Amino acid sequence: MEKVVIADKLTKKFGNFIATNEITFAVDKGEIFGFLGANGAGKTTAMRMLCGLLKPSSGDAKVAGFDVYTQTEKIKERIGYMSQKFSLYEDLTVRENIKFYGGIYGLRLPAIKSKTEYILEKLSLGEVADTLVASLPLGWKQRLAFSIAMLHEPPVVFLDEPTGGVDPITRRQFWDMLYEAASNGTTIFITTHYMDEAEYCNRVSIMVDGRIQALDTPRRLREQYGVESMDGVFQILARGTSTK
Amino acid sequence: MKRFFSFVHKEFLHIFRDKRTLLILFGLPFVQVLLFGFALTNEISYAKIAILDNDKGMHSRKITHRLLSSGYFRLEENLTTYADIEKAFRKGKIKMVVVFPQDFDSEYERSKGAHIQLLADASEQNTAISLVNYASAIIGDYSAAQNPVASSPMMIDVRSRMVFNPELKGAFVFVPGVMAMVLLLVSAMMTSVTIAREKEMGTMEVLSVSPLTQSQIIFGKVLPYLLLSFINGCLIIALGVWVLDMPMNGNLLLLLTETLLFIFLSLSIGIFISTLTDSQLVAMFASLVILLMPTIFLSGFIFPIESMPKPLQVVSNIIPAKYFIAIVKGIMIKGVGIGYLLKETLILLAMAGLFIFMSLRKLKTRSL
Numbered sequence: 179m180e181k182v183v184i185a186d187k188l189t190k191k192f193g194n195f196i197a198t199n200e201i202t203f204a205v206d207k208g209e210i211f212g213f214l215g216a217n218g219a220g221k222t223t224a225m226r227m228l229c230g231l232l233k234p235s236s237g238d239a240k241v242a243g244f245d246v247y248t249q250t251e252k253i254k255e256r257i258g259y260m261s262q263k264f265s266l267y268e269d270l271t272v273r274e275n276i277k278f279y280g281g282i283y284g285l286r287l288p289a290i291k292s293k294t295e296y297i298l299e300k301l302s303l304g305e306v307a308d309t310l311v312a313s314l315p316l317g318w319k320q321r322l323a324f325s326i327a328m329l330h331e332p333p334v335v336f337l338d339e340p341t342g343g344v345d346p347i348t349r350r351q352f353w354d355m356l357y358e359a360a361s362n363g364t365t366i367f368i369t370t371h372y373m374d375e376a377e378y379c380n381r382v383s384i385m386v387d388g389r390i391q392a393l394d395t396p397r398r399l400r401e402q403y404g405v406e407s408m409d410g411v412f413q414i415l416a417r418g419t420s421t422k
Numbered sequence: 423m424k425r426f427f428s429f430v431h432k433e434f435l436h437i438f439r440d441k442r443t444l445l446i447l448f449g450l451p452f453v454q455v456l457l458f459g460f461a462l463t464n465e466i467s468y469a470k471i472a473i474l475d476n477d478k479g480m481h482s483r484k485i486t487h488r489l490l491s492s493g494y495f496r497l498e499e500n501l502t503t504y505a506d507i508e509k510a511f512r513k514g515k516i517k518m519v520v521v522f523p524q525d526f527d528s529e530y531e532r533s534k535g536a537h538i539q540l541l542a543d544a545s546e547q548n549t550a551i552s553l554v555n556y557a558s559a560i561i562g563d564y565s566a567a568q569n570p571v572a573s574s575p576m577m578i579d580v581r582s583r584m585v586f587n588p589e590l591k592g593a594f595v596f597v598p599g600v601m602a603m604v605l606l607l608v609s610a611m612m613t614s615v616t617i618a619r620e621k622e623m624g625t626m627e628v629l630s631v632s633p634l635t636q637s638q639i640i641f642g643k644v645l646p647y648l649l650l651s652f653i654n655g656c657l658i659i660a661l662g663v664w665v666l667d668m669p670m671n672g673n674l675l676l677l678l679t680e681t682l683l684f685i686f687l688s689l690s691i692g693i694f695i696s697t698l699t700d701s702q703l704v705a706m707f708a709s710l711v712i713l714l715m716p717t718i719f720l721s722g723f724i725f726p727i728e729s730m731p732k733p734l735q736v737v738s739n740i741i742p743a744k745y746f747i748a749i750v751k752g753i754m755i756k757g758v759g760i761g762y763l764l765k766e767t768l769i770l771l772a773m774a775g776l777f778i779f780m781s782l783r784k785l786k787t788r789s790l
Binding site: 254282 | 424425427428429431432435436439440623624625627628629630631632633634635
C-alpha cells in the first residue's frame with residue numbers, strides 16, 4: 179500500500195521543552211487517520227510540521243512524497259487544510275470564496291468554473307451561490323470549507339478539529355463526505371475532541387506528552403484496553419484513569 | 423503571479439464590500455480638509471466690536487471709520503457709558519471694545535499724546551491678540567498719515583512682509599498636516615486591522631498552509647491600500663489647490679513621489695503593528711494612540727514645534743509626519759526641489775527601512 183504521510187522519529191523541541199517526541203507512524207492512501215490527544219499533547223505541533231509550517235528539530239517526515247525539511251513549498255501545493263474555524267471569508271459570497279481559494283492554489287479559470295458548479299451542485303448550494311457566507315448555517319459552512327480544502331484535489335487533507343460546535347446530525351453528514359473522499363483515494367488526517375468520531379476512523383493514534391502512546395484500529399484498541407468505547411481507551415491513556 | 427492577483431482581488435472585494443471602511447477611506451479626507459481648511463483658521467474677518475466714543479470729535483470718527491472699513495472689524499453697537507462695556511462683553515457677541523476718552527480730539531491736537539483704550543475678550547487669547555494687533559496697526563497708520571512731516575527724523579520705519587504666505591492663510595498649514603494625518607491613519611490602521619482580522623478569523627492559518635508565500639501575503643495586503651491611499655493623497659492635493667487656493671509652486675511629480683514614499687512608510691508601520699498583535703481591536707487602538715495623537719500634537723501640524731518644551735521638541739523628531747509636512751510645504755508653497763528636501767526624504771526612507779526590518783525579524787521568530 180502506498181504511504182502518503184510518513185513520520186519517522188519526528189521531534190520538535192522549543193528550548194528545553196519537547197513538544198513532539200520521536201513520533202513514528204505511516205498513513206495509507208485513502209485512509210482516515212485519527213490524530214487524538216489532550217490539549218498540549220503535541221498534536222498541533224506535529225500537524226504544523228507535516229504541513230510545512232514548522233521545521234522539525236530532528237527525525238524525518240514525508241508528506242505526499244515530499245520532505246518536510248526541504249520541500250515545504252511542494253507540500254503546501256499538495257495538501258488540503260481545514261481548521262476548526264472553517265476558514266471561509268464571511269464577507270465574500272460562496273462563489274467568491276471558491277474562486278479565491280481556486281486562485282491561490284493555482285487553478286485555471288475554466289477549472290475554477292467547473293469546480294464551482296460541481297460544488298454548488300453537490301452541496302445543493304445553487305440558490306445561495308451569490309449570498310455572503312456569513313448568512314449560511316454552520317453545517318453548510320463546514321461542508322463548503324471541506325469542499326474548498328479539496329478544491330485542488332490534494333492526495334492528503336489535514337482537518338484540525340473540523341467538527342467543533344456542530345450538532346451530531348450535521349457531524350454525521352460531514353463524516354459521510356469524509357468517507358466518500360477517502361473511498362476516492364484521498365487520505366484524511368483528522369484531529370478531534372469527539373470520541374464517537376474516533377470510532378469512525380480507520381486507525382487512530384493517541385498522543386500523550388509528546389509521544390504516541392497507542393496506534394491501531396479503534397476496535398483493537400478497545401479490546402487491548404478492555405473497555406467498551408474509544409472514550410475509555412482515551413481516559414486510560416491520556417488521563418491515566420479508567421472510567422470503569 | 424496569478425495566485426498573487428487572486429489574493430489582491432480578494433482584498434479589493436473585502437474593501438469594497440465594507441461600506442463603512444470605504445466611507446472612512448474617502449469621506450475622512452474630504453471632511454478633514456474642508457473642516458481644517460475653512461473652520462480652523464487663524465484669519466480674522468469682520469470681528470464684532472463695540473465703540474465707546476466719549477469725545478465724538480473728528481479724529482475719533484475718522485479712526486472709527488478706518489477700523490470699520492479695514493475688513494477686519496464690524497460695528498456691533500455703540501456704547502454710551504463705561505458700565506456698558508462689561509455688559510457688552512458678557513453678552514459674548516463682541517470681541518473688542520475701542521474707547522476714546524473725553525478730550526481725545528483736543529489732547530491729540532495739542533500735545534500729540536492722546537490715548538485710546540482697546541479692550542479685548544481674552545477668553546479666546548489668540549483672537550484677542552490678533553485683534554489688538556490689527557487695531558493698533560490701523561490706528562498707528564492713521565496717526566502717521568496725519569503728520570508725515572512732523573515725524574521725528576530718527577524714527578525707524580518697520581516694514582514687514584509675510585514671505586510665501588502673504589495673506590497668512592491657515593490652509594497653507596493645515597492641508598499638508600491633514601494630508602499627513604489621513605495618509606498615515608488610513609494606510610497604517612487599515613493594513614494592521616486587515617491583517618489582524620485574518621488572524622482573528624483563522625483564515626491566516628489557511629493562507630499560511632496554502633502555496634502563497636509570506637511576502638506574497640504581505641504585499642497582497644499592502645498593494646490595495648497603497649493604491650487607495652495614493653488616490654486619497656491626490657484627492658487631498660486637488661482639494662487643497664482648487665478649493666482652498668493652495669499654491670502649487672513646485673514639481674508635482676516630486677510631490678507625488680514623496681507622497682508615495684510616505685504612504686509606503688505608513689504601510690510598513692501598519693505591518694509592524696500587526697506583527698505585535700492578533701486582535702483587530704488592539705491593532706486599531708495601537709494605530710490611533712501611536713499614530714494619531716503624536717501626529718496631531720507633535721508634528722507641528724496644529725501647535726508650532728518651536729513653542730513646545732525642549733523634551734517634546736526632541737520627541738517630535740521621531741514623528742514621521744513632521745518630515746512629510748515639511749516636504750509638502752516645501753514643494754507646494756516654497757516651490758523647492760529635491761535638493762532642499764534631501765534630509766527629510768532620507769529620514770522617511772530610513773524609517774520605512776527600519777520598520778520593514780523590524781517586521782521581518784518579528785515574522786521570522788513566529789509565523790504570521
